[in-house]
Amino acid sequence: MITRRGMTLGLTGYWLSAGVPRVARADELGGAATAGGGTEALIALPGKKPLIKRAFRPPNYETPLADLAQPFTRNEAFFVRYHLAVIPEVDVASWRLRIGGKSTQRPLVLSLENLRREFKRVSIAAVAQCSGNRRGLFMPRVPGVQWGSGATGNALWSGVRLRDILQRAGVGADALEVVFNGADAPVLGATPDYLKSLPIDRALDENTLVAFEMNDRPLPHWNGAPARLVVPGWTATYWMKHLTEIRIEPTPYDGFWMKGAYRIPTGAFPGRRFASQENPETTPITEIMVNSLITSPVSGERLRRGAHAELAGKAWDNGAGIDSVAISTDGQRTWREATLGRDLGRFAWREFRWRIDTSSAGMIHITTRAHSRNGTSQPAKLTPNPSGYHHNLMQELMLEVA
Amino acid sequence: MRRHSAALALAAVALGTAAVLADETPRDESSIQLREAPGRELTAAHCVICHSLDYIPMNAPVMDAGSWKKTIQKMRERFGAPLTDDEASAVLGYLSSNYSHR
Numbered sequence: 001m002i003t004r005r006g007m008t009l010g011l012t013g014y015w016l017s018a019g020v021p022r023v024a025r026a027d028e029l030g031g032a033a034t035a036g037g038g039t040e041a042l043i044a045l046p047g048k049k050p051l052i053k054r055a056f057r058p059p060n061y062e063t064p065l066a067d068l069a070q071p072f073t074r075n076e077a078f079f080v081r082y083h084l085a086v087i088p089e090v091d092v093a094s095w096r097l098r099i100g101g102k103s104t105q106r107p108l109v110l111s112l113e114n115l116r117r118e119f120k121r122v123s124i125a126a127v128a129q130c131s132g133n134r135r136g137l138f139m140p141r142v143p144g145v146q147w148g149s150g151a152t153g154n155a156l157w158s159g160v161r162l163r164d165i166l167q168r169a170g171v172g173a174d175a176l177e178v179v180f181n182g183a184d185a186p187v188l189g190a191t192p193d194y195l196k197s198l199p200i201d202r203a204l205d206e207n208t209l210v211a212f213e214m215n216d217r218p219l220p221h222w223n224g225a226p227a228r229l230v231v232p233g234w235t236a237t238y239w240m241k242h243l244t245e246i247r248i249e250p251t252p253y254d255g256f257w258m259k260g261a262y263r264i265p266t267g268a269f270p271g272r273r274f275a276s277q278e279n280p281e282t283t284p285i286t287e288i289m290v291n292s293l294i295t296s297p298v299s300g301e302r303l304r305r306g307a308h309a310e311l312a313g314k315a316w317d318n319g320a321g322i323d324s325v326a327i328s329t330d331g332q333r334t335w336r337e338a339t340l341g342r343d344l345g346r347f348a349w350r351e352f353r354w355r356i357d358t359s360s361a362g363m364i365h366i367t368t369r370a371h372s373r374n375g376t377s378q379p380a381k382l383t384p385n386p387s388g389y390h391h392n393l394m395q396e397l398m399l400e401v402a
Numbered sequence: 403m404r405r406h407s408a409a410l411a412l413a414a415v416a417l418g419t420a421a422v423l424a425d426e427t428p429r430d431e432s433s434i435q436l437r438e439a440p441g442r443e444l445t446a447a448h449c450v451i452c453h454s455l456d457y458i459p460m461n462a463p464v465m466d467a468g469s470w471k472k473t474i475q476k477m478r479e480r481f482g483a484p485l486t487d488d489e490a491s492a493v494l495g496y497l498s499s500n501y502s503h504r
Contacts, residue, residue: 056454190482
């Protein structure tokens with residue numbers, strides 16, 4: 001009999017001896033078992049189910065693997081990520097969204113009622129994913145919140161188009177970036193407040209929303225009540241929560257959270273470039289890289305010989321749409337295509353399923369690899385970057401049929 | 403400044419109620435206990451102003467003296483951590499000795 005731990009060690013050894021770049025194992029991707037330096041616990045924030053606690057304050061909690069198996073991640077299971085510890089409970093009735101800035105022609109102040117009554121309602125299914133999702137799986141390891149694979153989720157976001165708000169305020173011809181602030185604040189006055197900016201064309205994109213509902217319910221407090229930005233296809237660092245202020249500006253925003261954080265080496269990754277914030281060394285992270293996650297079975301699981309068994313998971317990308325999910329059982333020599341599930345929209349994740357052959361006893365070594373319609377595929381080797389962003393390695397799974 | 407005083411008061415509360423062994427999984431922030439060694443109180447009192455102390459063990463497997471030095475520098479210069487040079491040295495000594503991967 002092979003224990004789960006034995007299997008894990010065995011697989012690591014296999015990769016080392018084969019000289020193949022190390023890929024993520026499903027038990028690692030499960031989160032609580034390995035990533036995070038031994039400080040994990042399942043703890044419930046008010047209004048949430050127990051999530052994998054990475055840090056109490058500012059609160060950083062990730063979604064357990066089992067809760068990522070549904071097409072839409074439930075609100076009470078959705079991950080929570082904050083940078084600053086002062087997080088007010090925003091009163092919906094007195095909440096106001098202010099639109100201003102040097103390139104705004106008619107500054108506005110809007111209530112939630114204004115947003116609901118005066119703008120067209122729009123819904124979009126989209127993956128919200130922390131830039132540092134799976135940072136805890138980087139080799140060599142990098143500092144930061146040691147996320148497993150649960151700093152991601154898929155939800156139906158409803159609200160209004162940011163474009164409609166900006167156009168009512170009047171976008172000046174010299175507009176370059178749109179800057180966003182939320183109600184959260186630092187403990188110390190000397191700590192930079194969390195503000196982010198978007199290029200003007202991404203802000204005016206029809207898919208960028210100011211959302212006040214998540215999965216047909218009011219946004220949960222921990223996910224940005226009463227309204228947050230939704231930037232489908234871009235990592236969640238831009239999805240400002242507890243949104244309070246929007247500024248249309250003719251110059252690049254120079255705050256710490258744009259100039260000093262959430263940056264990757266210039267030219268190292270594919271995807272949309274943020275020209276007004278780029279320098280020769282570094283550039284802001286923007287789009288989500290093609291990725292996938294096996295939700296069942298977990299690595300090391302034993303299957304009964306002859307029994308029906310199925311691999312299931314999710315695949316997603318920057319909104320180009322998933323082309324296919326390929327599966328290999330012979331160490332990546334040959335590949336077969338998994339069956340894709342219902343298309344929930346190009347920014348949502350896509351379910352995939354694949355029948356596992358349990359007809360003969362022995363070990364099964366599975367590799368999964370998602371391909372995007374944008375021409376990119378999950379890699380066998382990570383692109384090193386100091387902050388541990390864009391972990392999207394092909395996933396490995398070892399199963400035993402007995 | 404008032405915020406700072408309030409935060410230090412919070413830090414005192416958090417340390418005062420620390421009661422759980424280091425090996426146990428803390429159920430809330432106040433039960434996180436850093437390893438007993440010289441510099442612990444100074445380190446905890448300053449770090450806890452802005453964040454819970456679980457950030458320290460969480461990052462320990464990634465850290466060494468050099469990376470702790472960079473982190474403390476970042477906390478002071480970018481995030482405004484109110485540490486004197488002497489205090490920064492003591493915090494660096496404590497973290498390097500107790501929360502490094504080697």
